[in-house]
Amino acid sequence: MIAAAGLLFASGLSLQLVHAQQSGIGRTDVLRHDLGENGRELIQVRVDFAPGAAFGMHTHPGEEVAYVLEGSLEYQFEGKPPVTLKAGDSLFIPAGTLHAARNVGSVDAAELATYLVDKGKPLVVLGQVSAR
Numbered sequence: 001m002i003a004a005a006g007l008l009f010a011s012g013l014s015l016q017l018v019h020a021q022q023s024g025i026g027r028t029d030v031l032r033h034d035l036g037e038n039g040r041e042l043i044q045v046r047v048d049f050a051p052g053a054a055f056g057m058h059t060h061p062g063e064e065v066a067y068v069l070e071g072s073l074e075y076q077f078e079g080k081p082p083v084t085l086k087a088g089d090s091l092f093i094p095a096g097t098l099h100a101a102r103n104v105g106s107v108d109a110a111e112l113a114t115y116l117v118d119k120g121k122p123l124v125v126l127g128q129v130s131a132r
Helices: 002-020
Strands: 025-034 040-049 054-059 062-070 072-077 083-086 090-093 099-103 109-118
Touching: 040 054, 040 099, 062 072, 062 083, 072 109, 083 090
Parallel strands: none
Antiparallel strands: 025 040, 040 109, 054 099, 062 090, 062 109, 072 083, 072 099
């Protein structure tokens, strides 16, 4: 139990450090809950973006559903044209998909990110667009 608590703390701390490096982006943990599947969990996070703020290319160890709460956010996927969503729009991002998000509006924007992920893996893995 103590080891599990330590892993949970360490994964949360590493995620906070990743987000702290992204200027103009704030994050609020909303929910963390074990799923019926062994070794998987659901995590919900509110991500706030200042005007022009961007979170660079990254992946997740599971699926993500991004629901835009306010403002306009542009999502970029490797090798594809960007997708812009406004408040009330949502987007499914498959596990391991390299993507980025940025606030393309002149006001604050926010999303509710819901992750269905493998426990014990880093929630965010920073990456770069590969050269092809």
